[in-house]
Amino acid sequence: MKITYKGDYALKTILDLAGNFRSAPVAINDLSKRLDIPTKFLEQILLDLKRAGFVESRRGKIGGYSLAKEPAKITLGEVVRFIDGPIGPIACVDKQYSGCHDVESCVFRNIWSQVGNSISKIIDQVTFEDLLKRTNKANKTFNYQI
Amino acid sequence: MKITYKGDYALKTILDLAGNFRSAPVAINDLSKRLDIPTKFLEQILLDLKRAGFVESRRGKIGGYSLAKEPAKITLGEVVRFIDGPIGPIACVDKQYSGCHDVESCVFRNIWSQVGNSISKIIDQVTFEDLLKRTNKANKTFNYQI
DNA sequence: ATAATCTCTACTATGTTAGTAGAGTATACT
DNA sequence: AGTATACTCTACTAACATAGTAGAGATTAT
Numbered sequence: 034m035k036i037t038y039k040g041d042y043a044l045k046t047i048l049d050l051a052g053n054f055r056s057a058p059v060a061i062n063d064l065s066k067r068l069d070i071p072t073k074f075l076e077q078i079l080l081d082l083k084r085a086g087f088v089e090s091r092r093g094k095i096g097g098y099s100l101a102k103e104p105a106k107i108t109l110g111e112v113v114r115f116i117d118g119p120i121g122p123i124a125c126v127d128k129q130y131s132g133c134h135d136v137e138s139c140v141f142r143n144i145w146s147q148v149g150n151s152i153s154k155i156i157d158q159v160t161f162e163d164l165l166k167r168t169n170k171a172n173k174t175f176n177y178q179i
Numbered sequence: 180m181k182i183t184y185k186g187d188y189a190l191k192t193i194l195d196l197a198g199n200f201r202s203a204p205v206a207i208n209d210l211s212k213r214l215d216i217p218t219k220f221l222e223q224i225l226l227d228l229k230r231a232g233f234v235e236s237r238r239g240k241i242g243g244y245s246l247a248k249e250p251a252k253i254t255l256g257e258v259v260r261f262i263d264g265p266i267g268p269i270a271c272v273d274k275q276y277s278g279c280h281d282v283e284s285c286v287f288r289n290i291w292s293q294v295g296n297s298i299s300k301i302i303d304q305v306t307f308e309d310l311l312k313r314t315n316k317a318n319k320t321f322n323y324q325i
Numbered sequence: 326a327t328a329a330t331c332t333c334t335a336c337t338a339t340g341t342t343a344g345t346a347g348a349g350t351a352t353a354c355t
Numbered sequence: 356a357g358t359a360t361a362c363t364c365t366a367c368t369a370a371c372a373t374a375g376t377a378g379a380g381a382t383t384a385t
Contacts, residue, residue, distance in 0.1 A: 035181045036269035036291070038374060044287055060330065074375055080332070093383025096330045109290065122298075123182035140313045141190055144255065144305060145182070151297045152268075159290060167286045184343060206361065220344055226363070239352025242361045 034152060040117040042070045043078050047112060048168070050088060051104035051161040052175025058090070058097030078116075085115050104165055104177070110157035120156075121149040180298060186263040188216045189224050193258060194314070196234060197250035197307040198321025204236070204243030224262075231261050250311055250323070256303035266302075267295040 045068050053059055061079060065072040079098055082088045089101040100107070114120060123145050162179055191214050199205055207225060211218040225244055228234045235247040246253070260266065269291050308325055 034268045034294075037372090041269060041287070048286070062330085071375065073377075076331080077333095077375090083331095090331060091383085092329090092331045092381075094329050095384065096382080098331090122180045123187060140194070140310045141187070143313075144301065148180075148298050148301055151301060152294050155290065155293055155297060164286045167289075183341090208361080217344065219346075222362080223344090223364095229362095236362060237352085238350075238360090238362045240360050241353065242351085244362085 034113070034120045034122060034149075035117065036113065037117055039074075039078060040113055042068070042075065043082060043112055043116045044109065046070070046075065046078065047082070047087060047100065047107065048161055048164055049175075050098060050100040051107075051165050052168075052177050054100050054104055054177040056099075056176045057095065058099045060097040064098070081116070082112075087112065087115075103162070104179075105160050105162035107161045108157050109159045109161075109164070110153060113156060119149075120152050121145055180259070180266045180268060180295075181263065182259065183263055185220075185224060186259055188214070188221065189228060189258055189262045190255065192216070192221065192224065193228070193233060193246065193253065194307055194310055195321075196244060196246040197253075197311050198314070198323050200246050200250055200323040202245075202322045203241065204245045206243040210244070227262070228258075233258065233261075246307075249308070250325075251306050251308035253307045254303050255305045255307075255310070256299060259302060265295075266298050267291055 046064055049064060049068060050059060061072060061075055064070070064079075065075050068075075070078075079088060079090070083090055083098075086101055087107060088098050090096065090098050110120070123141075165175065165177070165179060168175070192210055195210060195214060196205060207218060207221055210216070210225075211221050214221075216224075225234060225236070229236055229244075232247055233253060234244050236242065236244050256266070269287075311321070311323070311325060314321070
């Protein structure tokens with residue numbers, strides 16, 4: 034697993050929208066400034082997230098993006114997998130890998146599988162509501178109260 | 180963490196050499212054929228592994244490579260880190276990451292840290308002797324008996 | 326109308342990966 | 356000595372992924 038900038042940006046964006054759940058939609062521009070993400074890049078990311086059903090949008094003057102589900106119903110794992118692909122540390126765990134003629138008997142495959150499972154165990158349990166709670170100490174850019 | 184082909188090849192090579200520990204050195208060509216790794220690529224990998232002290236070499240007619248330490252004294256984690264770099268899923272866990280102005284208070288960083296630790300827990304515990312044992316069922320390309 | 330905002334496709338610069346190429350050096354054996 | 360065998364080292368390259376940029380188009384509130 035490797036978290037790319039795109040993945041990192043996606044997570045931060047969703048967390049922000051989670052904090053503004055049930056409020057007015059947030060404009061790309063606001064998100065871009067607040068989170069320090071290049072606007073045009075963020076546009077693309079948000080479109081992807083929309084197609085995946087994580088967020089919804091509204092066009093026009095008071096348009097913007099908002100979370101499509103409750104923060105408690107989105108896990109870190111879902112988003113990471115969607116943006117950055119499978120969790121396993123090596124392709125052979127997930128799909129065909131040209132370096133392995135003999136995937137079945139490979140001792141390493143077993144290890145990478147364990148690694149994948151142990152990562153999943155963490156990121157599939159954490160929801161954006163959990164993350165929101167952890168952030169809500171001094172930080173008050175959020176409107177949404179859990 | 181992402182295991183590249185280079186990393187995958189390095190691990191398979193070391194496992195092979197572990198199976199031939201305390202025997203005659205193995206020629207790159209033999210390793211290359213046996214493990215189905217491009218010869219010239221393997222040359223480079225072996226040089227790297229040599230510089231790191233995992234293997235040692237002997238030139239000339241009966242030359243080749245052999246493991247520099249006992250299989251029980253080399254962990255999977257050491258080799259992976261050396262070839263493919265740090266274990267963490269995102270750069271911010273290990274070093275400066277331009278996407279994070281505020282690394283300290285980042286809720287995600289904490290998660291990635293957990294993920295990194297849980298990966299380490301697995302791969303730093305497994306030695307090449309362990310792997311050898313798991314392979315030694317029907318497979319007998321190995322001379323070294325544990 | 327028009328200003329603000331999302332939508333969509335295409336393009337590009339940079340870096341990484343997975344090699345290839347070729348000349349050089351050491352050693353065993355005859 | 357000479358030669359075959361095998362490691363050593365540096366440089367080059369093709370393909371792909373990442374992290375953006377650019378610009379024209381479609382909606383909506385006022």
